[in-house]
Amino acid sequence: MAKMVIHGGKRLSGTVTIGGAKNSTVAIIPATILADSPVILDSVPQIKDVYNLMDMLGSMNVASDYDGDVLRVDPTQIKFIALPHGKVKSLRASYYFMGSMLGRFGKAVVGFPGGDDIGPRPIDQHIKGFKALGAQVHQQKDSIVIEAPHGLHGARIFLDMVSVGATINIILAAVRAHGTTVIENAAREPEIIDLATFLNNMGAQIRGVGTQTIRITGVEHLGTQSSHTIIPDRIEAGTYLSLAAAVGDGILVKNIIAEHLDAFLAKIQEMGVNLDVREDSIFVYPNSQLSGIKVKTSVYPGFATDLQQPLTPLMLLADSQSTIIDSIYPKRTRHIPELIKMGAHIKVVNNQILVNHTSHLTGTEVTAEEIRGGASLMIAALMAEGTTVIDCAENIMRGYDRIITKLQNLKADVSYSGNEIF
Incomplete structure (x- = not known):
């Protein structure tokens, strides 16, 4: 069982290039x-x-x-x-x-x-x-x-x-x-x-x-x-955009086809995230005040189910409640108890994820049950004070190209113990 160890609470900056889908x-x-x-x-x-x-x-x-x-x-x-x-x-x-x-x-x-x-x-x-x-x-x-x-x-x-x-x-x-x-x-x-x-x-x-x-x-x-x-990975792109909005001091996300992310970009801009959408890249400015939103996943070109989990930690920073309804996979909530361990004010009620403002997350030991839930925990760990250990981190490696190197290039304090070298 591989582990990802993140020492959080640090602002990140720099450039990240999205891999193939x-x-x-x-x-x-x-x-x-x-x-x-x-x-x-x-x-x-x-x-x-x-x-x-x-x-x-x-x-x-x-x-x-x-x-x-x-x-x-x-x-x-x-x-x-x-x-x-x-x-x-x-x-x-x-x-x-x-x-x-x-x-x-x-x-x-x-x-x-x-x-x-x-x-x-x-x-x-x-x-x-x-x-x-x-x-x-x-x-x-x-x-x-x-x-x-x-x-x-x-x-x-x-x-x-x-x-x-x-x-x-x-x-x-x-x-x-x-x-x-x-x-x-x-x-x-x-x-x-x-x-x-x-x-x-x-x-x-x-x-x-x-x-x-x-x-x-x-x-x-x-x-x-x-x-x-192969085309750029829109889910990886959305994950890094969420990360950049949550803990970034100015991050450029390169190799993006923005039209593949229309529904996602509309929602984070509705939150108040300040973006500069360019021809094949997006610059995410530092963000201070964010508002709660309602997200309902649906088939393309709607909001992708694979992006509801990476977006969830960012919602914790909003000044009002956010709601997620996953119409594709309503049971895609296994990351929620792990976020609660870190101090997140979040719960599931009648297949709706209710996300409330959380001013402080604390590092602890959590488990990545699957790829996108693991990405959610990774972003939360970067936001949290102290050290977070993500167990079953090999699940994250299934979906994210050279993720350890990319995070380190953004100045994240992260390490990985597993058989893979990325």
Whole structure:
């Protein structure tokens, strides 16, 4: 169990550069096995999930090499296997191998996915999509077996609920299927556009990404262009913007696509955070007086569920109550008892998080149950007087590129004890 140790109560300043998007990366790496030639990915974040996905590629005889922020993947010698359960359970995004293996081999055997425990996240819409494309799906012990003995064919698929995961998995399965697939009520996240850009540059025919209707005309081969630069991580960006507003004496956050953060930026500006939004960066000025706000998470382009937790510590500084309603994952509240240990005046009432002004936080020992909750505790620890020890800090490492180095460059007093070096 890794620990992050933070000596808080210090004002931070300087520049931080945002890495490639985690939620793009964990979809694009499984997508590389659809290619008929080697692939080069640039701006790949140095996070645990990348190494876990590389291990899964290796189990399929897919060579990969990671140097700096460049990942090279060679799927030309790929072999079909049932993906090992231990590795699959290490992160939820492993379920994207269901779609990519189905698209590549016409079959997939994948253990039930793991990842953060933030409430129910069923995969029924994924299964619905695979069946519509001609696959048969059944459970075998603790694995999902998906087979298309007569091949995959295009279909019209209406998602009963907007699902990023299902949208991505159906794209991965349909991109080499026969005929045209139409996904209606599709998710619109920038990371889906990034995945489609990667696939289209290799010869796929995907249209309509970024809208509620996506059309995919299947192709026989992929691989006409082998390189792709991953978009900046909007969740990492929002996390550092919250941090900068809470403990910053002037922090420049670089490598940002501001339009991907419209809902988040609107809310922190409503609080009174003073920003200078530039072409590909945002400068956060020191803040003195902040007001409470109401946040309700929703699917993109609404306020991202992944940003409600990193925003919570900043809300403690507001002079009036703030309210958070997470309509995506109402049970995403495991960070709240940990913040209370630090002295936060915060509670959960009827699936609403009520955040009240807190003038003083005190360092203590807390636990990062999952990625974004861990980021929330990290920001609170930087705000707190004294020393905070964050247990299970490896969860934070799953989602934040070189976070220790970046914090230290902002003059934070932080250290990390774990097997990873970031």
